[in-house]
Amino acid sequence: MAATVTAVVVGAAAWLQSTFNGQLPFFGTPQAANIAAQLGPLLSSSASVFTLGSSSFEEATARWQPWQSPSIDLVIKVATEADIEHTIRVANEHGKPFLAVSGGHGGTKGLSYVQEGLSIWMRGMTSVEIAEDGRSATVGGGILSGELAEAFSRAGKQNVVGACYCTGAVAPMLGGGHGWLQGRYGLMADNLISARLTLANATTITISETSHPDLFWAARGAGQNYGIVSSFEYKIYDKTPENEKWTYEVLTFRHHQLEDVYRVADTMIGGKDRIQPVELIHFTLWMRNPEVDTMNRVILFYLIYQGSSIPTKYTQPLHDLDPISATPPTTTDLLGVSDAVLVGKEGPFCAHSDTLALQRWPLSLASYEPISALRQTFDKLESLPPPHDNSAIILESYSLHGVQAVSDESTAFADRGGNMLVSPFIMYPFGDKGVDVQAEEYGKELRDILVNASGNPLNAYVNYASGFESQEELYGHEAWRLEKLRRLKREYDPENKFGYYVGIET
Structure with a gap:
């Protein structure tokens, strides 16, 4: 296969096949080209594949800052739970490291261990659906913190989200999730009701207090170690004249x-x-x-x-x-507070830099x-x-x-x-x-x-x-915490596929 496509929008297998028959060169590794071609017929019509050299690729891989950033040569913008499953399965078949990304704010040395990796870009999954009783919302796993706050506000609701507008909402939640409203409602992790979690073996399960409760416990504080959240159910509360200002x-x-x-x-x-x-x-x-x-x-x-x-x-x-x-x-309002402390949508903490x-x-x-x-x-x-x-x-x-x-x-x-x-x-x-x-x-x-x-x-x-x-x-310094986290890591991610962001060592 001669090499390159600048941006491949996946909609039909025939289109992909003609593209990769040498009509256009492919910037990137042969492995990335093979994975893109294999995934084409499997992904939903709303999914996209971005390859090295395209403007869409640059947008999808832009990061808040470059220290210890991952090396990515293929981006799959997923739109459904099945897209995530197919992407993980094919990446595993090729021995390709993968990393879920929403806001691109992670900055820790382990991310640099991702070399010629595949980015599972979650920004195609940003829906927010308010339950009929108004007490919870089902949220797409790629939504940003500020987007979630805006969606809640439009519905007359509120709950704790990350203070910085442009961080992914899921990542802070999986690490605990501090925020402006934690005094009232606790951490983001404390407000998680359930989540759909795609595991390293490309299967998706529901985690909650009654379904895989041990993994639900681990996901609320160390969740980046165990899977990719495609959607989550979250508590919400009414805004009132007393608490909205x-x-x-x-x-x-x-x-x-x-x-x-x-x-x-x-x-x-x-x-x-x-x-x-x-x-x-x-x-x-x-x-x-x-x-x-x-x-x-x-x-x-x-x-x-x-x-x-x-x-x-x-x-x-x-x-x-x-x-x-x-x-x-x-x-x-709540978003105005983030603007004031420079972490709003247009603030310096939302800018990307290389x-x-x-x-x-x-x-x-x-x-x-x-x-x-x-x-x-x-x-x-x-x-x-x-x-x-x-x-x-x-x-x-x-x-x-x-x-x-x-x-x-x-x-x-x-x-x-x-x-x-x-x-x-x-x-x-x-x-x-x-x-x-x-x-x-x-x-x-x-x-x-x-x-x-x-x-x-x-x-x-x-x-x-x-x-x-x-x-x-x-x-945590209590021995039982790490013992439990390590046991669950061995059970759900024995090959450490999710080990790039301050991973649990087994």
């Missing part, structure tokens, strides 16, 4: 105010003897802003409240610290104390040399009321006690392996300062993982 303020502080800022912030979080209100979120970002300070990073403090105003007991202590600037209170690398080094903290460790971390961040000197740190603090209403043992998600998600973001121009290694060293150093000062072992959020974490740090 959100208000935020953005305050900017100079570096020398860090200790005062986080003493105030520490009074806002939950803990053993206090409960963070379900309405209250704060979100801080240490970043460069030369328009405000040409020498040092500033502290951007987002104070967010579900309601038409923010109680002064939360705003006044921050204003009393004399911030550089403070925006007037702004009332919006030139700017970004490594995340996540950890979980129960408290901002000791604040001296925050200062040490801030100063270390300030000292990073070029090309890493634009790196930043994000600190997210959500209410845990709904999260801790669910027992630790009921799902595979292992960190229900962490009040803050802290994420050093090491950023630099992509392309130099030596610079990659330096970034890894800096990320680890920043994380270690905070973990060592906390007195607790590292708990790293799977969805932000760098991939350098241990199994215990990702999936």
